[in-house]
Amino acid sequence: MNVYVILKQTFDTEEKITIQNGQVSEDGVKFVINPYDEYAVEEAIRIKEASGGQVIVVSAGPERSAEALRTALAMGADEAVLLSSDGIPSDEYSVSVALAAYFSDKSFDLILGGNFSVDNGAGQVAIRLAEQLGIPHVSSITKLELSNGKASVERDAEGDLEVLEISLPSLFTAQQGLNEPRYPSLPGIMKAKKKPFHHITLNELAIDPDLLKARTKQTEISLPPARIAGQILQGDLPSQAAHLVELLRTKSKVI
């Protein structure tokens, strides 16, 4: 099995967001592999462990993304590719076109990615990539089994479970519950340093920059109004419960 994983480096989910000069500040922020992409990395490594082959992790992002790719190598991926986001507009259309250009001469059985990224949250790039490569996809999977050139998957559809069979090559996006990602081991971290790591630029993909033209643009970014702590109710619990229902009726008017 030749398995590619597309991943993105994102803020750790415990990070607070601050805005400086109209942009989300990255000062002092801890970065991680996007949690959904981490399930994809883990699944790819498990496939390799069960049936051989290799796992190549690919990220289109800024230089700092190298750290996330190194983590994936330390977990057990074999090779990493960092496609520099220089010259790629931050628009899901553009990113997927650049990735599709990268994959155009690659041979693979599977491409795995995350259900969505916890930063931008649009959940588009992986599905767009499948469509551009002309391969079928299933998003938000919680189970993946491979046999005889086919994949049997379970998809989480807002709590319902869909069971699908799909022929390879195909692309899947990982939902929580697919697996429990491992932590990189110390030997894994040592080995990762010797694994192939390719830095590539947009120029090397020989893609017409016009084709990457962004379809959308950001005009403003803002923080939500801070919530103000309300009222802690007092008294014994039965009277607090009664008081709360009363407040919801008369003051908040929600019931």
Place this chain on the structure above:
Amino acid sequence: MSHTYLIIAEQRDGKIRQVTLEALQAVRTASRDGDRISAVLLGSELDSLASHLSSYPLSDIHLIDHDSLKHYNPEAYLAALTPLLDSLRPDAIFTGHTALGRDLAPAIAAKLQAGQLSDVISIEGTGEGTVFTRPIYAGKAFEKKQFQSFPWVVTVRPNNFPAIGPSPSGQHERIIKVDYTPPSSLHTLVKDVVRKTTGKVDLTEAKIIVSGGRGVKSEDGFKPLEELANLLGGAVGASRGACDSGYCNYALQIGQTGKVVTPEIYIACGISGAIQHLAGMSQSRIIIAINKDPEAPIFKVADYGIVGDLFEVVPLLTQEFRKALA
């Protein structure tokens, strides 16, 4: 110049989903007089749904009715829509940011080489000047975006636009049946759909959510929460802590990983309020926190707090709500 808008309608349990009517409202916000607003409905045995849909203000309704479309299949649905997209040439396609919309919209956008704005929560302006607001970092921040070119693909977050009501005048929409022959070489086969949510309120569409954290202590610990949610016609949610501990299915998880919800009332039971959880629920209208620990960060975002054991407080609340609703 007038534009054509296409809404991909969705059904659930034999009814048009609320989010479809919300998407229609979003389209009406962005559109101008003279624009054409069409809807398409895919599935099987759609006649009664089509007549339901025809009571809403739409120029026309396209029905793609085929046994093989009973369940969502990404490949089949895209194949079924393609001829309609080719003939209608919509300037904008709107659908809900749902299990179906999240999957289908990017595939359509890729096919049309179009831009897409996902999970939109509000819209200002009209036509080319339309500005879309969407959350980023699960609602820790918001961005405004505009399209640079047509066509557009937009998914709207459930519960953020008012649902449009039926038009009293009863417009005479045209219901147009669209032929569909399944492609001979589908790579994707839907083997089974296990409905776990029949009759339940969908978490992202729920007006009231009763949510449990590590404090529920076990799978059984969710029972009093379910009882309260059922009484209020709401849904049960959970924190990552509760899901990671195996007390509930990940489908219930609310937070930056998991679902982002914006109900009228969010009742957090035994949830401490980690940043990643707050991201997923702090846009709720009213937040109620129940926690034994008075220092729990959840109280900092709660409109009303009760310091106490959820196993005592939740049944008391159920009792009080029952009285109030009687």
